[in-house]
Amino acid sequence: MSNGESVERLDFIRQIVTEDCASGKWDGRVVTRFPPEPNGYLHIGHAKSICLNFGIAAEFGGRCHLRFDDTNPTKEEEEYVESIQNNVRWLGWDWGEHLYFGSDYFEPMYQWAVQLIKAGKAYVCDLTAEQTRQYRGTLTQPGRESPYRHRTVEENLDLFERMRAGEFPDGSRTLRAKIDMAHPNLNMRDPVMYRILHASHHRTGDAWCIYPMYDWAHGLEDSIESITHSICTLEFENHRPLYDWFLDQLGVYHPQQIEFARLNLTYTVMSKRKLLRLVQDGHVNGWDDPRMPTISGMRRRGYSPAAIREFCRVIGVNKFNSTVDFQLLEHCLRQDLNKTSPRVMAVLRPLKVVIDNYPDGQVEYMNAINNPEEESAGTRQAPFSKVLYIEQEDFMEDPPKKFFRMAPGREVRLRYAYFVTCTEVIKDADGNIIELHCTYDPATRGGDAPDGRKVKATLHWVSAAHALDAEVRLYDHLFTQANPEDVEEGQDFTAHLNPNSLEALTGCKVEPSLRDAEPLSRYQFERLGYFCVDPDSSSRRMIFNRTVTLRDTWAKEQQKQNS
Ligand code: ATP
Numbered sequence: 047m048s049n050g051e052s053v054e055r056l057d058f059i060r061q062i063v064t065e066d067c068a069s070g071k072w073d074g075r076v077v078t079r080f081p082p083e084p085n086g087y088l089h090i091g092h093a094k095s096i097c098l099n100f101g102i103a104a105e106f107g108g109r110c111h112l113r114f115d116d117t118n119p120t121k122e123e124e125e126y127v128e129s130i131q132n133n134v135r136w137l138g139w140d141w142g143e144h145l146y147f148g149s150d151y152f153e154p155m156y157q158w159a160v161q162l163i164k165a166g167k168a169y170v171c172d173l174t175a176e177q178t179r180q181y182r183g184t185l186t187q188p189g190r191e192s193p194y195r196h197r198t199v200e201e202n203l204d205l206f207e208r209m210r211a212g213e214f215p216d217g218s219r220t221l222r223a224k225i226d227m228a229h230p231n232l233n234m235r236d237p238v239m240y241r242i243l244h245a246s247h248h249r250t251g252d253a254w255c256i257y258p259m260y261d262w263a264h265g266l267e268d269s270i271e272s273i274t275h276s277i278c279t280l281e282f283e284n285h286r287p288l289y290d291w292f293l294d295q296l297g298v299y300h301p302q303q304i305e306f307a308r309l310n311l312t313y314t315v316m317s318k319r320k321l322l323r324l325v326q327d328g329h330v331n332g333w334d335d336p337r338m339p340t341i342s343g344m345r346r347r348g349y350s351p352a353a354i355r356e357f358c359r360v361i362g363v364n365k366f367n368s369t370v371d372f373q374l375l376e377h378c379l380r381q382d383l384n385k386t387s388p389r390v391m392a393v394l395r396p397l398k399v400v401i402d403n404y405p406d407g408q409v410e411y412m413n414a415i416n417n418p419e420e421e422s423a424g425t426r427q428a429p430f431s432k433v434l435y436i437e438q439e440d441f442m443e444d445p446p447k448k449f450f451r452m453a454p455g456r457e458v459r460l461r462y463a464y465f466v467t468c469t470e471v472i473k474d475a476d477g478n479i480i481e482l483h484c485t486y487d488p489a490t491r492g493g494d495a496p497d498g499r500k501v502k503a504t505l506h507w508v509s510a511a512h513a514l515d516a517e518v519r520l521y522d523h524l525f526t527q528a529n530p531e532d533v534e535e536g537q538d539f540t541a542h543l544n545p546n547s548l549e550a551l552t553g554c555k556v557e558p559s560l561r562d563a564e565p566l567s568r569y570q571f572e573r574l575g576y577f578c579v580d581p582d583s584s585s586r587r588m589i590f591n592r593t594v595t596l597r598d599t600w601a602k603e604q605q606k607q608n609s
C-alpha cells in the first residue's frame with residue numbers, strides 16, 4: 047500500500063477514463079454519479095465512493111451527479127436525504143444543479159417496461175416470492191420456467207396496467223424480464239423488474255403501488271442522466287450482464303458500468319443495516335455518535351474533511367476486496383490535525399499543585415505557542431499563578447526507574463512557565479494524594495534555566511483560578527475484534543461490542559482561551575491528543591470529544607517494517 051510518498055500512478059478507473067477521453071468514446075464527456083439509497087446515514091465506505099466519483103469528475107473537467115436511488119419506499123426517509131446532502135457538502139464536494147431522484151423517473155421507467163412487454167421480453171408472473179426462488183435453480187442446476195412465462199403480449203399489457211392501477215395485493219404478481227432460465231448467471235434467470243407494494247413513498251406519496259427493482263431501475267437512471275462511467279462496488283460485477291441487457295433491449299443510451307473493491311476497515315461494521323441496528327438498539331447515541339463510522343459521527347468526533355479525503359486518496363482504488371487497518375485512517379487524521387490544530391493546555395484528571403514560594407495573588411501571562419507547525423498561528427498568553435492543576439498521572443510518589451515526570455524532590459518543567467520541584471505530598475484519610483506542594487525557580491521563567499541545567503520532563507498545567515470546567519469524552523473502538531463479523535454460531539456482530547468504547551470524564555480543567563471555542567472546532571490538548579468541541583457544548587457546560595490520541599501507531603509500524 048502506498049503511504050502517500052510513493053510515485054502516483056493512475057488507478058484502473060482513472061486509466062479507463064483517460065483512455066476514453068483520448069479516444070473520444072463519450073465525445074470527451076465525463077459524467078459520474080454518487081447514487082446512495084436514502085435508507086441511512088453515509089459512512090466512511092461511502093466517502094471512498096464519493097471521493098472517487100466527484101474526484102474523477104473534477105480531475106477530468108466533467109461533472110458528478112448526486113442521485114438518490116429512492117426506489118424502495120419502505121426504508122427511506124427525508125432525514126436521510128438531508129443528512130446525505132450535508133455530508134457530501136461537508137466532505138467538500140459540489141453537485142451544482144445536478145441533484146436527482148430515481149423516483150422522478152418512475153413514469154419513463156414504466157413506459158420502458160411496457161416497451162419490453164410489447165417486444166415479448168417481459169411478462170407478468172403470478173408465482174409467489176418463495177416459488178420464484180424455488181424455480182430459479184442454483185449455481186449447479188438450471189432454473190425452471192414459470193408457468194406464466196408464455197402469456198400473450200396483450201394479457202401482459204393488461205395485467206401490468208392493472209398492477210399499476212392497484213387491483214392486486216402486495217406480492218401477488220411481479221413483472222419479470224424474459225431472458226433465460228438456464229443462464230449460468232442467476233441474475234439473468236428472468237429477474238423481477240417490478241413488485242407490488244402498497245406503500246407511501248417519501249416523494250411520490252401514493253401515486254405508485256408498483257416499485258422497480260434495483261437492477262431494472264439503476265441502468266435506466268444512469269441512461270436518463272447520460273452518465274458515462276457508472277462506478278459501483280464489486281458485488282455488482284455479476285449484475286453487469288443484466289445492466290447491459292436491459293439497456294441493449296431498449297436501445298437507449300448505454301453508460302459503462304465499472305466495479306471497484308469496497309472499503310472495509312478493521313474494528314468497524316459498514317453496512318447501513320447494521321449501523322441502523324446500533325442506533326435503534328441504543329448501543330450508540332444516534333447516527334452521529336462520535337464512535338460511529340458515519341460521516342456525521344466522524345465529523346462530531348473531530349475528523350476533518352481533508353483527513354478523510356486524504357485517506358481515500360492513500361487507500362487507492364482496485365479490484366480486490368481487502369480490509370484496511372484503522373490505524374491508517376488515524377494516521378491520515380493525525381497528519382492533518384497536526385498541521386491545522388491550535389495547541390492548548392487542558393488537564394483531564396486534575397491534581398492540585400501549590401507553589402509555596404510564588405507570591406499570593408500574583409498572575410503572570412506566559413507566552414504560549416499556538417502551533418509549532420504553523421508560525422502564522424502566533425502565540426497566546428497563558429495565565430500562571432500560585433495554585434495550578436497538573437495531570438494525576440504525571441506524579442508518582444515512588445516512581446519506577448523509567449518514570450521521569452514529577453516525584454518528591456525532583457525538578458521538572460511546567461511548559462512555557464518555570465522549573466518546579468516537589469517538596470511535599472498531601473493525602474486524605476484514605477491515603478489518596480490530593481495535593482502537592484512545590485517550589486519554583488524564578489530564574490527559569492519561560493521554561494529554560496540560565497545555568498543550562500536540564501530536566502527530563504515537561505508537564506502541561508492550568509492555573510486553578512483561571513481554568514474552565516469541562517467534560518471530556520474519551521473513545522475507543524466500538525468493537526473489541528478487528529473483524530466484528532467473525533462470530534460464533536448463534537451470535538451476531540453485536541457480540542463484539544466494546545463495553546468500554548466511551549469513557550466520560552467530568553471535572554476536567556481547560557485553559558481559559560477555550561472559553562469561546564466554537565462547536566466542532568479542533569484543538570490539540572498538549573500531550574493528550576486531538577480534541578473537538580462537541581455540538582452540545584456551551585460556555586456554561588463545555589464538552590470535548592477526544593478525536594484521537596497523539597501516538598501514531600501506523601507511522602511507527604511503517605518505520606519498523608522499513609528498517
Ligand atoms: P450499505 O451496504 O452500507 O447499505 P449500499 O451499497 O447499500 O451500502 P448505497 O446507498 O446503495 O449503499 O451506496 C451508494 C454508493 O456507495 C454505491 O455506489 C455503493 O457502491 C457505494 N458504497 C457503499 N458502501 C461502500 C464501501 N464500503 N466502499 C465503497 N463504496 C461503497
Ligand code: MG
Pocket residue numbers: 083
Ligand atoms: Mg443498499
